[in-house]
Amino acid sequence: MSISENYIKIRQEIPSHVTIVAAVKTKTTPEILELIDAGIKDIGENYIQELEQVSGELGTRKNEITMHMIGHLQSNKINKALKYCDTIQTIDSVKKAIAINNKIENSSKIIFPVLISVNIAEETAKHGVAPDFEEIQKVAECISQQKYLKLEGLMTLGPFGHTPEQLRPYFKKMKQFNDKLRLLNLPNTEIKTLSMGMSNSYKVAIEEGSNMVRLGTILLGPRNY
Numbered sequence: 001m002s003i004s005e006n007y008i009k010i011r012q013e014i015p016s017h018v019t020i021v022a023a024v025k026t027k028t029t030p031e032i033l034e035l036i037d038a039g040i041k042d043i044g045e046n047y048i049q050e051l052e053q054v055s056g057e058l059g060t061r062k063n064e065i066t067m068h069m070i071g072h073l074q075s076n077k078i079n080k081a082l083k084y085c086d087t088i089q090t091i092d093s094v095k096k097a098i099a100i101n102n103k104i105e106n107s108s109k110i111i112f113p114v115l116i117s118v119n120i121a122e123e124t125a126k127h128g129v130a131p132d133f134e135e136i137q138k139v140a141e142c143i144s145q146q147k148y149l150k151l152e153g154l155m156t157l158g159p160f161g162h163t164p165e166q167l168r169p170y171f172k173k174m175k176q177f178n179d180k181l182r183l184l185n186l187p188n189t190e191i192k193t194l195s196m197g198m199s200n201s202y203k204v205a206i207e208e209g210s211n212m213v214r215l216g217t218i219l220l221g222p223r224n225y
């Protein structure tokens with residue numbers, strides 16, 4: 001099946017309240033344009049270099065989509081992320097939140113939506129806040145105090161090498177964290193997004209409360225590294 005057929009099929013299969021973010025790392029602009037032509041509204045980039053290149057090549061077509069930063073963001077790349085992204089899903093510390101807020105003063109963005117990334121299985125090789133509600137709350141409270149940031153929820157990558165059923169308990173835990181976060185009723189905060197589920201796991205993630213899935217391989221085919 002073609003890229004657009006893949007997208008249309010999955011879009012029809014999953015509930016309409018679930019946002020599909022195309023995870024386009026290593027993919028070309030023509031491939032991304034095929035998705036946009038098929039109706040996708042959300043694109044996720046992992047690497048600043050690709051983000052910059054694709055943004056340039058999309059030109060005004062970029063106005064049709066929301067660009068998400070879904071990869072780990074290094075502090076020295078914040079300016080570029082802000083220039084080319086509409087939202088960052090990978091806030092992983094108080095320090096990062098403050099650094100991003102401080103850079104926004106110099107950019108054209110006024111209120112910038114963000115998610116906190118959670119390292120749900122506490123893997124040493126992964127970034128993200130520890131899977132401990134107190135830790136998440138600390139970062140959330142900090143974001144809520146930042147003038148230019150608006151916290152909208154949580155994201156997780158989930159551990160690799162697991163079957164969807166093995167991932168289910170992690171997704172459940174993420175849903176509980178997001179619900180608890182909403183109950184805090186922090187100022188300037190609207191907890192409405194739970195970003196979890198990838199090509200192999202999106203169905204289980206949706207069953208467990210995800211309303212934003214990030215799909216790469218299943219839409220665009222295997223990546224060429």
Ligand SMILES: *Cc1c(COP(=O)(O)O)cnc(C)c1O
Pocket residue numbers: 023025046070071157198199200214215216217218
């Ligand atoms: C690559 C990537 C995805 C998509 O992975 P697939 O398994 O190809 O669907 C989702 N989220 C993030 C953060 C990624 O880096």
